[in-house]
Amino acid sequence: MEELLQGSEPNQSSGISPAGKFLIYATGGLAVGVSIICIPFTVLPALRKVCLPFVPATTVQLERVAQVLAGRSGRLIDIGSGDGRIVFTAAKLGFKADGVELNPWLVYYSRIAAWLNPQYRESRFFRRDLWKFDLKPYNNIVIFGVEEMMQDFEKKVLNEANNDTVVVACRFPLPNMIPVETVGSGVDTIWKYEIKK
Numbered sequence: 222m223e224e225l226l227q228g229s230e231p232n233q234s235s236g237i238s239p240a241g242k243f244l245i246y247a248t249g250g251l252a253v254g255v256s257i258i259c260i261p262f263t264v265l266p267a268l269r270k271v272c273l274p275f276v277p278a279t280t281v282q283l284e285r286v287a288q289v290l291a292g293r294s295g296r297l298i299d300i301g302s303g304d305g306r307i308v309f310t311a312a313k314l315g316f317k318a319d320g321v322e323l324n325p326w327l328v329y330y331s332r333i334a335a336w337l338n339p340q341y342r343e344s345r346f347f348r349r350d351l352w353k354f355d356l357k358p359y360n361n362i363v364i365f366g367v368e369e370m371m372q373d374f375e376k377k378v379l380n381e382a383n384n385d386t387v388v389v390a391c392r393f394p395l396p397n398m399i400p401v402e403t404v405g406s407g408v409d410t411i412w413k414y415e416i417k418k
């Protein structure tokens with residue numbers, strides 16, 4: 222917690238631009254403060270480093286994720302859960318929703334937010350490399366990805382997910398699978414896939 226507050230406190234030596242400082246003040250610091258940190262991301266098997274930037278989900282994206290998840294239930298994992306917004310939206314819809322995120326600040330932030338709201342208290346946030354995270358327990362998977370990771374991610378999903386798992390991708394689609402539903406366009410596009418085994 223102490224670390225968290227220090228990290229988000231704007232100060233003269235932080236090297237954050239005036240615009241960045243303005244955003245930190247305007248939003249109360251936490252979510253935008255951590256967005257400046259970009260943690261390299263190890264992608265197997267090539268061991269390329271991918272920066273998975275934290276871009277908060279927009280209201281439109283949240284609504285569309287909720288829309289394509291209509292009629293679904295059970296467990297949900299959000300890959301790269303950021304500030305936890307997708308996980309909390311899913312929890313409100315009745316899912317047992319968890320998040321996995323590499324950025325420790327975002328994990329602490331999400332855990333605190335979950336702890337503060339009884340509706341979200343069952344949600345768990347794992348600080349874990351997604352490539353080492355087991356997707357099997359989850360019959361709903363949400364990913365807001367970057368293009369470079371989608372090929373490897375599709376392979377991982379096909380290896381690990383059980384029959385009747387739904388994958389919801391935003392920003393970038395899975396490269397080979399055919400979506401059962403596509404909603405929206407541009408950066409707000411949501412693709413829904415069904416794993417049948």
Ligand SMILES: *[C@@H]1O[C@H](CO)[C@@H](O)[C@H](O)[C@H]1NC(C)=O
Pocket residue numbers: 384385417418
């Ligand atoms: C996979 O799930 C679907 C939908 O629940 C079901 O109809 C189908 O029989 C399942 N397939 C197998 C192989 O279990």
